[in-house]
Amino acid sequence: MKKIGILGTGIVGVTLANGFHDLGYDVQIGGRTKKDIENWTGATDTFENVAKWADAIVIAVKGEVAEEVVKSVADQLTAKTVIDTTNPISSDPPEDGVLRYFTDMNESLMERLQTIAPKAHFIKAFNSVGNAIMIKPEFSDGPPTMFICGDNEAAKKDVATLLQKCGWETRDMGGVKSARAIEPLCMLWCIPGFKDNEWKHAFKLLS
Numbered sequence: 001m002k003k004i005g006i007l008g009t010g011i012v013g014v015t016l017a018n019g020f021h022d023l024g025y026d027v028q029i030g031g032r033t034k035k036d037i038e039n040w041t042g043a044t045d046t047f048e049n050v051a052k053w054a055d056a057i058v059i060a061v062k063g064e065v066a067e068e069v070v071k072s073v074a075d076q077l078t079a080k081t082v083i084d085t086t087n088p089i090s091s092d093p094p095e096d097g098v099l100r101y102f103t104d105m106n107e108s109l110m111e112r113l114q115t116i117a118p119k120a121h122f123i124k125a126f127n128s129v130g131n132a133i134m135i136k137p138e139f140s141d142g143p144p145t146m147f148i149c150g151d152n153e154a155a156k157k158d159v160a161t162l163l164q165k166c167g168w169e170t171r172d173m174g175g176v177k178s179a180r181a182i183e184p185l186c187m188l189w190c191i192p193g194f195k196d197n198e199w200k201h202a203f204k205l206l207s
C-alpha cells in the first residue's frame with residue numbers, strides 16, 4: 001500500500017489525501033472530471049485513472065452515488081484494498097437530529113459495493129467520525145477506536161496499520177456484513193452535532 005487513490009474530491013477525500021501524503025504515501029485524488037481541488041496541491045485525475053494508478057483505494061463519494069462510482073471502476077479495484085468511508089445517507093432531511101438512511105438494518109451500503117466489485121477487498125473505516133478529527137485525533141483519554149470490517153484479512157491488517165499511523169486504535173468487527181452495525185454509528189455520531197453543535201467527539205471501546 002504505497003500509492004493511495006482517493007475517489008472523492010469533498011472534505012473527506014481532501015482531508016485523507018493530505019493526511020496520507022504527510023505520512024509519506026504517494027496520493028492522487030479522483031473526481032468525475034480531472035480538475036483543481038481546493039486545499040490539495042497534489043495530483044488529480046478522473047475516478048477511473050486514479051483507480052487504475054493506485055494500489056489501494058479510498059471511496060469518499062456521496063453515499064447515494066457510491067454504487068454508480070464503484071460500478072464505473074470495478075475492474076480497476078480487483079485484488080486491491082478499498083477503504084470505504086461512505087454512509088448511506090438519504091437526501092431526505094434528518095428527523096429530530098437523526099439522519100435518514102436509504103438502506104435498512106439488515107443490509108449495508110458496503111455489502112452492495114462488495115457485490116458490485118466482488119474481487120475488491122472492501123474495508124469499512126473512517127465513516128463514523130467527522131473529517132476534522134480523522135487524522136491525528138487528540139483526546140485526553142488517549143486514541144479513539146475506529147471500528148473496521150471486511151472479508152479480506154490481509155487488507156484489514158493493512159488498514160489497521162494505516163489507521164495506527166493516523167493516530168487510531170482499531171477494533172476488527174468481522175466481515176463485510178458487520179458494516180450493517182458500523183454504518184449506523186455515523187447516525188449516532190451526528191446527533192450531538194445536530195442537537196448541540198458538538199462535532200469533535202469520537203468513539204472508544206473499553207474492555
Ligand SMILES: NC(=O)c1ccc[n+]([C@@H]2O[C@H](COP(=O)([O-])OP(=O)(O)OC[C@H]3O[C@@H](n4cnc5c(N)ncnc54)[C@H](OP(=O)(O)O)[C@@H]3O)[C@@H](O)[C@H]2O)c1
Pocket residue numbers: 007008009010011012013030031032033059060061062063065068069085086087088089126127128129130131132
Ligand atoms: N463529511 C464528513 O465529515 C464525513 C465523515 C465520515 C464519513 N463521511 C462520508 O464520506 C463520503 C464523502 O463525504 P464528503 O462530505 O467528503 O463529500 P460528498 O459531498 O458527500 O461527496 C463528494 C464527492 O461525491 C462525488 N459526486 C457527487 N455527485 C456525484 C454524482 N452524481 N456522480 C458521481 N460522483 C458524484 C463528487 O464528485 P466530483 O468531484 O466530480 O464533484 C465528489 O467527489 C460520504 O459518503 C459521507 O457520508 C463524511
